[in-house]
Amino acid sequence: MADRHQFRADWHDYNEGIFFITVRCDQKIHYFGEIRGGKMIPTDIGHIMKSTIDEVTDHFPEAEVWNSVVMPNHIHLVISVGTRHGASASSPILSTSQSQNNYGCLKSKRHEPSEAKNFHHNSRLAVIVGQIKSTVTRAARKQNIEFGWQERFHEHIIRSQHAYANIMHYIDANVENWCYDRFNPNHIDNADAPWRVPTNCNDYES
Numbered sequence: 001m002a003d004r005h006q007f008r009a010d011w012h013d014y015n016e017g018i019f020f021i022t023v024r025c026d027q028k029i030h031y032f033g034e035i036r037g038g039k040m041i042p043t044d045i046g047h048i049m050k051s052t053i054d055e056v057t058d059h060f061p062e063a064e065v066w067n068s069v070v071m072p073n074h075i076h077l078v079i080s081v082g083t084r085h086g087a088s089a090s091s092p093i094l095s096t097s098q099s100q101n102n103y104g105c106l107k108s109k110r111h112e113p114s115e116a117k118n119f120h121h122n123s124r125l126a127v128i129v130g131q132i133k134s135t136v137t138r139a140a141r142k143q144n145i146e147f148g149w150q151e152r153f154h155e156h157i158i159r160s161q162h163a164y165a166n167i168m169h170y171i172d173a174n175v176e177n178w179c180y181d182r183f184n185p186n187h188i189d190n191a192d193a194p195w196r197v198p199t200n201c202n203d204y205e206s
Helices: 044-054 124-142 161-172
Strands: 017-024 033-036 039-042 063-070 074-081 154-157
Touching: 017 124, 039 044, 039 063, 044 063, 044 074, 044 124, 063 161, 074 124, 074 161
Parallel strands: none
Antiparallel strands: 017 074, 017 154, 033 039, 063 074
């Protein structure tokens, strides 16, 4: 059960913000392709996955995917939902004076628990990610391609410019660092990585 990542911040409604999203394929099966020679070689469903990500804003005008990568058995997204005041991928926000707005770079209120068991099924973020997953699943079934997702997804609220930079770097380098990826069944220990590969979301903040 712990692998389902059910913990969610109870001080955030997940209807607006900047989020780092990870969704795994069922049983970590390499449905999306393989990495060979430092390049991702997508399958048919891998191509469908990429085009689905590219079309997010067409279906959800309030959402933008600022970065993404399709890996053999999972995807990563940096997605902005309903951000205001001209935030963009190149200038995402994150000054101290803005840390309490609804950009997603937030902090919990004093004396409140930082996380709670609440999967926010009906939040805008959950609806968008659910639509991405269902679109790919329907396309796979239509083409008689074997495919399945893990039941849920993992998200991280991006709270600082430092975390944003770390996450963007991680996504950009994910393919070339596949040998260190924890979703790679033959991964090398992170201690040997040329750039420290985060083992959990708190690592992006440090």
